[in-house]
Amino acid sequence: MTRCTALFLTLSALLVCxxxxxxxxxxxxxxxxxxxxTRVYEVFGMDCPGCHGGVEKLVKKIPxxxxxxxxxxxxxxxxxxxxxxxxNDEEVYDAIRRANFTAGxxxx
Amino acid sequence: xxxxxxxxxxxxxxxxxxxxxxxxAGISVDAGLTPAEDRWILRSxxxxxxxxxxxxxxxxxxxxxxxxxxxxxxxxxDFTLMVRQVVKHMDMSMAGSRSRTTGLDDLFILxxxxxxxxxxxxxxxxxxxxxxxxxxxxxNSFSSGTWDAQPGLYTSWRSxxxxxxxxxxxxxxxxxxxxxxxxxxxxxxxxxxxxxYQLSIGDNARVTLAPVLELSYRNISSDRQGGLDVANTGExxxxxxxxxxxxxxSFILEALLQIPVWQDQQGLQLDRNLGFILGxxxxx
Numbered sequence: 547m548t549r550c551t552a553l554f555l556t557l558s559a560l561l562v563c564x565x566x567x568x569x570x571x572x573x574x575x576x577x578x579x580x581x582x583x584t585r586v587y588e589v590f591g592m593d594c595p596g597c598h599g600g601v602e603k604l605v606k607k608i609p610x611x612x613x614x615x616x617x618x619x620x621x622x623x624x625x626x627x628x629x630x631x632x633x634n635d636e637e638v639y640d641a642i643r644r645a646n647f648t649a650g651x652x653x654x
Numbered sequence: 655x656x657x658x659x660x661x662x663x664x665x666x667x668x669x670x671x672x673x674x675x676x677x678x679a680g681i682s683v684d685a686g687l688t689p690a691e692d693r694w695i696l697r698s699x700x701x702x703x704x705x706x707x708x709x710x711x712x713x714x715x716x717x718x719x720x721x722x723x724x725x726x727x728x729x730x731x732d733f734t735l736m737v738r739q740v741v742k743h744m745d746m747s748m749a750g751s752r753s754r755t756t757g758l759d760d761l762f763i764l765x766x767x768x769x770x771x772x773x774x775x776x777x778x779x780x781x782x783x784x785x786x787x788x789x790x791x792x793x794n795s796f797s798s799g800t801w802d803a804q805p806g807l808y809t810s811w812r813s814x815x816x817x818x819x820x821x822x823x824x825x826x827x828x829x830x831x832x833x834x835x836x837x838x839x840x841x842x843x844x845x846x847x848x849x850x851y852q853l854s855i856g857d858n859a860r861v862t863l864a865p866v867l868e869l870s871y872r873n874i875s876s877d878r879q880g881g882l883d884v885a886n887t888g889e890x891x892x893x894x895x896x897x898x899x900x901x902x903x904s905f906i907l908e909a910l911l912q913i914p915v916w917q918d919q920q921g922l923q924l925d926r927n928l929g930f931i932l933g934x935x936x937x938x
Contacts, residue, residue, distance in 0.1 A: 591773030593812040595860045599904045600690030619859045644731045645690040648773035
């Protein structure tokens with residue numbers, strides 16, 4: 547019984563931690579998006595929340611990218627460009643490809 | 655001949671899956687792990703399996719706990735490398751006496767190469783080939799004692815909330831050697847289907863709960879020694895396994911109940927009984 551309780555508490559803690567991290571990411575992106583050039587790309591192939599991290603990590607490595615946030619349900623990637631810098635769309639498309647996804651058109 | 659027939663059947667099933675709108679996402683198979691380039695996936699599980707219904711009067715029973723840890727790394731967009739190490743604990747009882755053993759299973763290394771992937775607004779379909787190598791590094795109680803090769807094929811289909819996966823793998827056990835007693839362990843054919851439906855929780859697309867249904871077939875040939883089958887070795891089993899997967903951003907909790915709905919033991923082995931898998935995955 548004690549083991550079951552410990553397992554339940556551990557799983558609950560992990561769940562709360564994971565959800566909290568996700569909300570924090572979203573807040574940061576929304577805030578940074580207000581102060582910078584924001585682009586939206588179509589991305590096909592993402593099929594779960596776990597897919598977000600792969601493409602976001604690769605896009606964030608591109609110089610000039612301030613923040614990147616993917617949404618598998620909307621099939622979109624929102625990229626905030628650092629003010630005063632230029633970003634080539636081809637670099638974003640290449641990052642999407644290396645994440646095993648396919649880029650559609652740039653929506654915004 | 656039987657193996658060839660089974661492989662042909664497997665190839666047909668792959669084509670059938672590829673041309674249908676069926677869907678899934680596997681918990682019992684590691685071949686589905688596909689990190690993006692320069693991304694890691696860590697998977698750890700607890701697997702329990704019980705064997706009983708002794709056909710002899712010795713009343714043998716066995717409880718097996720396995721703790722696999724898998725590390726997968728995306729070397730390139732089309733190539734994944736993964737390593738699996740399993741710690742096992744076996745509790746065996748026979749005619750009133752009981753023994754417990756803990757040790758390491760053989761180290762398993764798997765390479766996965768993307769043959770084809772098509773991402774469209776409506777669906778995603780992929781085919782990958784896998785090649786695994788099991789190195790006899792385990793402790794005596796759990797090591798096969800031989801170098802084992804495992805070629806395989808993995809297909810996946812995603813459409814909206816649906817996900818379907820199919821994996822076929824053939825373990826060519828003792829392809830280069832025999833164990834210390836001159837026994838060539840029997841080869842193993844594995845067919846695994848998985849079907850899942852993702853339910854979103856909340857509106858930030860970061861949390862999903864997916865009921866999962868898996869169907870797994872295992873055919874293990876008899877061991878061979880001196881050109882003859884070794885008695886009481888070899889078996890076939892079919893599992894029907896309901897489960898669930900909770901995804902929170904890059905973290906996944908998974909659970910599966912394995913129900914052996916059919917089995918054929920070639921000798922006086924114990925029957926397979928219910929088993930379960932509890933695990934987690936973390937991507938970074």
